[in-house]
Amino acid sequence: MKRTISALARNEPGVLAKMATEFSRYAANILSLAAGETENPQVSRIVACIEGDNAALDEISRYLEGLETIIQVDDLSRKDFVDRELVLVKVVMDPERTAQLMQVFEVFRASVVGMGQETITVEMAGDxxxxxxxxxxxxxxxxxxMCRSGMIALKRGDE
Known part of the structure; x- marks a missing residue:
């Protein structure tokens, strides 16, 4: 089973390490992990996409809720949410296929951010x-x- 967990945490050293240790303890695989400051500089939002046994994932959520550095935990998998990810991709640039490549970029609304003699680098944000x-x-x-940021996510609506 796959889950997306969003946690609000105090900006203190070791919070991510504690979370990762717990994921490991329950043999949950981290598919994506993103953390960053919120509108409050003392609070970070950590979004983790994890995969594992249902019971283990429930245990992980309960453990996180009990940590004093964690303010709130939401299992977004059980709610309607908006997610985005940023990707940077460096692609081989063959002069004979450049027009086709540019069409792919256009369809996906990917932006060219760098060019070399033999490669072209694009960025795109999306689900x-x-x-x-x-x-x-x-x-x-x-x-x-290629480099992917990991998924960031928020619940939809006013909640």
């Missing part, structure tokens, strides 16, 4: 499905390197 789609379309051109 995981869209990011996966871009990667799938670029593989035949030759991906030289």
């Amino acid at each position: 995981q499905e869209r990011v996966e789609g871009l990667i799938h379309m670029l593989k035949p051109y030759g991906i030289k390197s």
Whole structure:
């Protein structure tokens, strides 16, 4: 089973390490992990996409809720949420296929952010499905390197 957990945590050393230790203890695989400051500089939001046994994932959520550095834990998998991920992809640039490559970028609204003699680097932000789609379309051109930010997410609506 896959889950997306969002936690508000105090900005203190070791919070991510404690979370990662707990994921490991219950044999949960971290698929994506993103952390950053919120509107309050003393609080960070940590979004973790994890995969594992249902019972273990429930235990992890309960453990996180009990940590004094954690302010709030939400299992977004059980709610309607908005997610985004940033990807940077460096692709082989073949002069004969540049027009086709540019069409792929246009379809996915990916922006060119760098160019070399043999490669072109693009960035794109979108939900995981869209990011996966871009990667799938670029593989035949030759991906030289890639970096993904990890998913960030918020609940939809006023909550």
